[in-house]
Amino acid sequence: MSDPQGSKTTEIEGEGGSAVSCQTPTNDQGPDNPKAPVEKLPDRVEQPEDAYLVKMPSEIILSITEHMDRQSLRSLALTSSELHYTVRAEFYRSFNYETYRLALKTGDFDQIQRCIAHNAAPVDIVWGKEHEEPATPAHENRRDLLGYLDHKPINYLVFAFEEGKITADQCLFVLRRLVENRGDIATAWTDFEDLEPERIGKRAEFAGKMKHIPHYFLLAFRKEIDNAKLEGAASIICYLSAKGFNFPREVPAYLYNSGFESRSRSREDYLEFVPMGRTYDHAPITWMMRSACPPSVLEAFLKRLRRQGATLTSPLEKCPESLRYRQSYLKHGVIDYEQDTMTTELWFLAMQLYDDLLDPLGWRPIYDGEVSDIWESKLDLLDRYQGIDDSERRHLVSILKSLRNIEDKVRAQGVSVFRRNARRACWTELTAMLPSESEGSYISMFSDTDSLTDRVHRFSLQVRFDAGPWWDAFYSRSPFE
Incomplete structure (x- = not known):
């Protein structure tokens, strides 16, 4: 019937x-x-x-x-x-242009184009809270909060891109139209995890004031492993940076919701490889140095900084406002908090590289030696745009040498065999060239009293990670309890 x-x-x-x-x-x-x-x-x-x-x-x-x-x-x-x-x-x-809203939400690019053709895709449209209903139960990526927020085209667009409903080229087409017609794309939401609706709104206002690149495009390099999508995100970021949009001082991802680092692993997965996992470091250079992030993004960042009258090694007073401030949440409200020198921890970079080299469930290189090639390209960019001093260069080059040695061993033994001895063969190799607390260095070391706050950015050794006790503790208990 x-x-x-x-x-x-x-x-x-x-x-x-x-x-x-x-x-x-x-x-x-x-x-x-x-x-x-x-x-x-x-x-x-x-x-x-x-x-x-x-x-x-x-x-x-x-x-x-x-x-x-x-x-x-x-x-x-x-x-x-x-x-x-x-x-x-x-x-x-x-x-209120409901057809356009639904087209953006569902990633229907053909319908988006039809709306544009019929002059029914305004760049300044705002849809009220009544267009969305809170999802039940709450989703991991907190889409349950949509019913508490007003929406602009950029909000639906970034979700459609993140969820794979729209390609990077299609997303860039819509973004170009928004930018060329002075649509608001900077006042966009940041990651939802652990935030209340009013805080999401405050963060969006702060991002708009600082004219930030929408965070969801930047978060792709912490969440995605597909190289095509990563290249697409890089193209979008480079375009927006060239159009005068700024990189934020930090891109918090909280629990990296829906990211590859939060994907569940089976007992067999852990027996094959135990990842270092998250560093909880939201500094821009930290995630830009990840192998998943193409060198073009770092270059766009350094170029944008230069157009703002500074380099990473410039005196702190030349740091642009968009990189100098972050938001803090206090009992009496939200304030824009002025920060000192941005720091990138070398030990965190080593942790990222360890996973880039060996994690079978994370980002994977396309060819043998790609991780070290990407690292070398980024060192060249830091040199070209006055991003490092001699002492920092020495430490970064030592990491490059370690990467080359590790990749040679992986080629000789095979990645599956090499993973079985990853603790000694990879981690020890990566960190052996970094100075210990007793050796001293011209860059910031372990204690806060050594912290140098005279430049826009510095690589640092203030945080160090002894993986030995961590591995011992991990293997002494079941990760599945």
Whole structure:
């Protein structure tokens, strides 16, 4: 028995006798239903012989449409070719450009283009909270908070990109249009984890004031492992940076929700490899030095800094405002807190490289030796844009030598064999060249009293990580308890 609520498909004759299919709207496809499909109007509709409404002036027809819902507008547009051309533009603009909102939300790029063609994709549109309902139960990526927030095109666009509903090229097309028409893309949400709706709003306001690149594009390098998507994110970031958008001082990801570092691992996975995991370091250079982040992103960052009148080695007073401030949440409210020198911990970089080299569930190099090649490219960029001094260069070059040695051993033994002795063969090799607390160094060491706050940025040895006790503790208990 057929479903009485199911949609009925009818055919309308098109040009050359061809049939155009359309759906009669059903009871569950009303304008207030967020799950309603994004409709497409056919290009041509048959003209009925007794269409009295068609004979009315267009002004009267349009005044009638002001009181019709979206599905009724669609049905009216399908009545005749005359009404189709009269009502079509009104349909796309109806209910505060609902068709455009749904197209962005679902990543329907064809429909986005149709909205643009019908002048129904305004760059300054804001959709109210009533367009979304809190999800139950709460999602890991906190989409349950959408019902508490107003929405702009950029909010839906970044979600569509993150969730793979829209490609990087399609996303960049929409972004270009927003930027060229002065749409607001900086006042975008940051990561939702552990935040209340009012804090999300405050962070978005702060990002807008600092004209930040939307955080979700930057978070791709902490969450994604697909090289095509990573390259796409890099293209988007480079474009936005060239257009005057700034890199934030930190890109917090909290629990790296939905990222590869939070993916569950089986007993067999842990027996094969135990990752170092998260460093909880949100500094920009830390994640830019990850192998998953193409060198083009670091270059865009260094170029943007230079256009702002500074380099990483410039005196601290030259640090641009967008990199000098962060938000702090205190009992009496939210303040923009001025920071000192940005630091990047060398031990955190070693932890990242350890996982880049060996983690089978994380980002994987395309060819043997790619990790060290990427590292070398980034060292060249830091040299070219005055990002390091001689002491920092010496430590970074020593890490490069360690990477080359490790990759030679991986080629000789095979990565599966090498993983079994990763603790000694990889971690010890990576960190052996870093100075101990007793050796001394010209860069910041272990204690806070050694901290140097005279430059925009410094590589640091203040934090060090002894992996031995960590591994011993891990293997002394079951990670599955």
